[in-house]
Amino acid sequence: MAQLQKSIDKRTALLKATLSLVNNGGIQSASMAKVAKIANVSPATIYLFFENKQELVNQLYLDVKGSFAEAAFREQKSDDEVKKSFEKIWIAMAAFKLEHKEEASFLSQCDNTPMIDEETRQEGLKYLAPLFVLWSIGIKEGIIKDISPYLLYAFSIYPMAFLMNMDNRALCPLGENVLKEAFQVAWDSIKV
Amino acid sequence: MAQLQKSIDKRTALLKATLSLVNNGGIQSASMAKVAKIANVSPATIYLFFENKQELVNQLYLDVKGSFAEAAFREQKSDDEVKKSFEKIWIAMAAFKLEHKEEASFLSQCDNTPMIDEETRQEGLKYLAPLFVLWSIGIKEGIIKDISPYLLYAFSIYPMAFLMNMDNRALCPLGENVLKEAFQVAWDSIKV
DNA sequence: TTAAAATAAATGAACGATCATTCTTTTTTA
DNA sequence: TAAAAAAGAATGATCGTTCATTTATTTTAA
Numbered sequence: 001m002a003q004l005q006k007s008i009d010k011r012t013a014l015l016k017a018t019l020s021l022v023n024n025g026g027i028q029s030a031s032m033a034k035v036a037k038i039a040n041v042s043p044a045t046i047y048l049f050f051e052n053k054q055e056l057v058n059q060l061y062l063d064v065k066g067s068f069a070e071a072a073f074r075e076q077k078s079d080d081e082v083k084k085s086f087e088k089i090w091i092a093m094a095a096f097k098l099e100h101k102e103e104a105s106f107l108s109q110c111d112n113t114p115m116i117d118e119e120t121r122q123e124g125l126k127y128l129a130p131l132f133v134l135w136s137i138g139i140k141e142g143i144i145k146d147i148s149p150y151l152l153y154a155f156s157i158y159p160m161a162f163l164m165n166m167d168n169r170a171l172c173p174l175g176e177n178v179l180k181e182a183f184q185v186a187w188d189s190i191k192v
Numbered sequence: 193m194a195q196l197q198k199s200i201d202k203r204t205a206l207l208k209a210t211l212s213l214v215n216n217g218g219i220q221s222a223s224m225a226k227v228a229k230i231a232n233v234s235p236a237t238i239y240l241f242f243e244n245k246q247e248l249v250n251q252l253y254l255d256v257k258g259s260f261a262e263a264a265f266r267e268q269k270s271d272d273e274v275k276k277s278f279e280k281i282w283i284a285m286a287a288f289k290l291e292h293k294e295e296a297s298f299l300s301q302c303d304n305t306p307m308i309d310e311e312t313r314q315e316g317l318k319y320l321a322p323l324f325v326l327w328s329i330g331i332k333e334g335i336i337k338d339i340s341p342y343l344l345y346a347f348s349i350y351p352m353a354f355l356m357n358m359d360n361r362a363l364c365p366l367g368e369n370v371l372k373e374a375f376q377v378a379w380d381s382i383k384v
Numbered sequence: 385t386t387a388a389a390a391t392a393a394a395t396g397a398a399c400g401a402t403c404a405t406t407c408t409t410t411t412t413t414a
Numbered sequence: 415t416a417a418a419a420a421a422g423a424a425t426g427a428t429c430g431t432t433c434a435t436t437t438a439t440t441t442t443a444a
Contacts, residue, residue, distance in 0.1 A: 028220040042395045112301045147373050150364035154351035155377045162346040172342035181339050185347045189381035234421045
């Protein structure tokens with residue numbers, strides 16, 4: 001019982017250490033030795049929890065994507081209008097990314113690395129299902145453009161990653177005003 | 193004279209080899225030894241052209257960004273309307289990314305790697321100056337939203353990276369129709 | 385209830401491979 | 415023949431991973 005908790009704690013510590021290392025130095029710099037050191041564990045111990053480095057990173061991907069989705073859809077109410085519902089989700093996503101910069105940056109890095117395998121990506125995509133459902137409702141109601149959800153995502157959600165990047169580099173600080181403008185742009189792009 | 197050309201050729205071969213390696217395996221997998229082997233050169237020779245690996249990658253970044261920009265603005269005419277001009281640029285960018293997938297994927301990978309230093313990023317940004325000029329004209333004419341160019345870029349250009357990613361993974365093939373839809377979305381997002 | 389035995393968890397050291405980089409030597413060029 | 419260009423071998427460091435061993439926990443037997 002306490003044993004199980006200890007296992008969970010150690011796993012969490014390993015994921016956290018990986019996240020932190022990836023965040024300053026990229027995935028390549030998160031070596032198993034460093035991860036072990038930060039998690040106060042022997043390198044060999046990592047392999048009791050994860051088959052190899054790739055699985056470690058993939059598990060972290062699912063873990064982070066999961067908490068991102070959880071935050072995004074937390075305040076969903078079924079009787080909201082489509083636009084209002086989308087706005088809530090959009091704002092919650094932005095808030096999560098601003099509050100959890102390490103997580104957000106990690107997810108961005110995952111977009112373009114071959115380290116995450118296709119199966120895991122598909123699994124991660126499932127977390128966003130409520131958004132796709134909302135869009136399909138919006139399309140049926142004639143509120144949202146009748147185009148591929150990939151297009152909708154590309155133009156209304158994906159840009160956040162760029163904005164967060166600019167915010168981190170202090171090139172375009174995301175205050176409340178800019179965020180409101182950004183949402184307006186996002187909505188304009190997908191509304192019919 | 194012929195010596196100079198040989199130098200240029202070798203440099204080009206090195207950049208090309210790096211691009212190819214980064215493309216299947218990520219930046220980490222483009223080791224100096226592999227780059228040398230593919231370029232038919234000794235590892236030591238690389239250091240006659242580039243100070244270290246970071247400079248090699250940064251130079252490649254500028255090189256690729258340069259040809260991307262060249263392709264993007266090739267058909268610009270000064271008497272085009274703002275919308276028409278933007279459409280030409282947008283289509284040319286998409287065409288470049290579709291025709292040069294290795295280059296496009298490399299640039300995407302560069303967005304989120306610490307390997308590219310801030311100075312080089314700024315330098316690369318300068319290549320896009322004509323686009324920013326166009327936008328400022330559009331803003332003055334009341335055609336384009338009066339918001340930060342970072343926002344305009346995030347919502348009208350950056351999404352291409354996501355779409356190319358989906359196209360490569362065969363999740364959302366970018367035919368002519370989808371491309372036209374995508375441009376419409378891009379324009380809707382930034383138009384006033 | 386306690387001591388011994390068995391099992392599980394965790395370790396640090398070590399593996400071969402590969403990394404970026406440099407050194408010395410050889411080849412090419414002028 | 416002198417100088418420049420390129421080569422291959424070698425450097426120490428670090429990579430992901432595994433191995434033999436120790437430590438901790440649980441089970442068994444008295």
